[in-house]
Amino acid sequence: MKKNHRHTLFASICFILLSGTILFGCGQASTQTSLKQKKFDRFLNSCFKEYAAENTVTLHFKLSNPSAYGIKTPVSPTYGDLSSDALKKNCSRSKELLQKLYTFPSSSLTKKQKLTWQIFQDYLNESIMNEKYILYSSPLGTNGLQSEIPVTLSEYRLDNEKDIKDYLSLVNQVPELFTQILDFEQERRNAGLISPSFVISDTIDQIDQFLNASEENNPLIQSFEDRLTEVESLSKDQKASYIANNRLLVTDKVLPAYKSLKTSLQAYTNDSKNTSSKERLCEYKNGQDYYKFLLMSNVGTDFSPEDCITILESQLKNTVKDISSLTTKNKDLYTEYLSATPALSAPKEIMNTLKNDSLIDFPEIKNISCQLKNVPDALSGTSACAFYLVPPIDSTKDNIIYINKSRVDSNELFSTLAHEGYPGHLYQTNYFLTTNPSPLRTFLHCAGYDEGWGTYAQLYSYNFIEFKNVDEQTTKQLRQLYRDNDLLSLSLSSLCDLYVNYKNYDENALANYLQTYGIDKDSAQNLYRYVIENPTTYLSYSIGCYELDQLKQTMSDSLGKAFKISDFHESVLNVGSCNFSILRQEIEKETEILSNVS
Known part of the structure; x- marks a missing residue:
């Protein structure tokens, strides 16, 4: 929903009268402010150019036409310098850029510039803090x-x-x-x-x-x-x-x-x-501090590890309770769950359905194309279930979603494409570009926002799924059971991450914990190894989605009957990727505007 902010007639008259007495002074201040805003935009664009031109791969995937942004393509292609010394120099450079950022008082900036200022400050501070943890992250592993x-x-x-x-x-x-x-x-x-x-x-x-x-x-x-x-x-x-x-x-x-x-x-x-x-992150010197840093920087949450455990344990308990309630009301529901076949199975059909159904509660974007590709056989054994390849910011025709056929069964394809496509990553990425952000914003990502949105979209998509030969009442129950199953799996996996990397559960302790949920030792071992290789990754999905749900509930409580889910979605999408403290602040502002309108 596009909002127009109009002066009342009385305010307009007052403005005319005031401008008659202080016209020169206002004009001078306005000109100075405008110059500061233009200078700030030049600063942001120079930072974007610096980041984009860091290496050939980054530049090529970020822009299809670098010259239009004033960037010269390097004569000699390169992957860039991946040494620890180079990473330390990046941290030092962040300190320099932060000092330059502070020369622009936010009071002289536009609303959109102020938001970018805040997000960039957050990004630079995290880069500086990361200096002491540079060696904690390995370039190897299955996602290496x-x-x-x-x-x-x-x-x-x-x-x-x-x-x-x-x-x-x-x-x-x-x-x-x-x-x-x-x-x-x-x-x-x-x-x-x-x-x-x-x-x-x-x-x-x-x-x-x-x-x-x-x-x-x-x-x-x-x-x-x-x-x-x-x-x-x-x-x-x-x-x-x-x-x-x-x-x-x-x-x-x-x-x-x-x-x-x-x-x-x-x-x-x-x-x-x-x-x-050592194996678990907390076994290393300052390992727990590094884990807290990852929660802040990757997940983008203010919650402590202890807070996350409390949240996820409660979510897990409530989800198990809901599953029990559903299967008690309908004794055959679990059998239906195991045998139910989604009405759509072709990826292109699913994408078109998701795209059209998303128009109900999400703002429309046009002229977006997407290719669906299979992960090559040579990479299928270790690649993710699916992933979205972000297109250059000046060419949205190159959206690509990879599907790993060896790891995604037909019952998961609908929610997988919702997460990666509509209304998930592909949709969110392309929508944000329609807001005409500073190009620099496309480098300032928060995994908790991105994956939280993807998970939110995945769970929301079950509102649209249909099954073959299933009545309406059972369809509603199956949709909720699908949601609950995803939440249970994600909550449990995230808790394993916290228990292993922060609470120091070894493999046996984790296996004993998971056994209470009917998970065998081999699966426990796989999960143990995954969270060690990818600390806080699961929390980007689970806590990220939880944060969005909390923001939605807060807006709903504030607006009451005037609340529209489409307004919430549009508000989150307009802000774009950032930590949840900043997102919360922006959603509160938007809620206040909506409450005045209603």
Whole structure:
């Protein structure tokens, strides 16, 4: 809903009268304010250019036309410097930028600028605080750089011949990139931050899966040749030459680099199995403090770990109670749950349905296209169930959602596409771009907001799901049971994260806890390992969604009968990604405006 703020007639007359007596002074102040606002925009744009041009990959995925933003494409493509020294320099640079930010008094800025000022301040402060924790995060693991590179290169846009040459240069640099990864990991080990043996083993398993793929199934070969056919400016001979060059680089550079990385990691295995090595985050020096920092920076919440435990335990208890109530009212509901088949099974059909149904309670955005792709077989064993690839901010036609067929069954596809597509990540990302934000905002992300919104969208989407041969009453009950099942799983997984990384549960203690919920030892082990590799990740989803639900309830309580769910959605979307303290402040302002209107 677009809001117009009009002066009353009396206020307008008063303004005219006042301007007659202090016209010169007002004009001067207004001009000075306007100049400060323009200067602030220039500062934000300079920061955006600096961040975007940090390396070739970031620039290429952020902008389809860098020159339109005054950015020159580097002559020599690069992945950038991944050393700890470079990361420390980034922290120092954040200190410099923070001091520059403070030279712009917020009183002279527009409403939108003030919000960006706050969010950027938060971002820079977190960057500065992160300096003492640089070595706590490993570049390895199932979500490590070695798993990201194939997908990143597979989706590297080839709009012209320069893109092709840059891509081939990046493929050629994979060995140097892996050398940087190993150097960083060795520095961690020297500091006593030795990755657990299972992290090394999982990384090796992932490398093996990539290496064992046939040449035709290698994503770097298959995807490159598919994209190359779309570059119309090239002759057949040029395309053939580039195809041969790419295959040679993959064979002579990339595959040997992965083999070398595997060999180096195998040498680490014995050290990692040493009984003195640590696994859980809280076992490391300042590990609990780092966990609190991750809660603040990644999840974006003011809640302490203890608060999160209380919230999630209560949510878990209430969810179990609701499931019990549903299955008591309908004795056959669980059987229906196991046998129910969603009415839609084709991904494109589901996306179109979600897009249309979302118009009921979410603001409309137009001219958005999306490709649905399957995760390559060579990456399917260790990739996520699905993920959304964010398009360049100046080209929304390149939205891509990857679906991992090996990890998403037909009953999960509807909610998965809601999370990644409509009204989840794809929708939220593209909607925010329609608000004409400062380009810098596209770098200032809070995982708790992003994944909280994705989870909120996922749970909300069950309002739209239909089942084959199921009556209306049972459909309503199944929708709630689907929600409860997602909440139970997410609450339990998040509690495991807290118990392991903050409360120091070992694998046996976690298995005993999960046994009370009917979860076997193998599943407990998988969960134990996941939360160690990805501390607070689950909380970005669970606590992020909880924060949004609390904001919705607060707005509803304040507005009473005047509350519209569409107003809440629009308010959250207009603010964009930020921590929940800032979001809460903005939602309170919007609630006050809505209460005055009603």
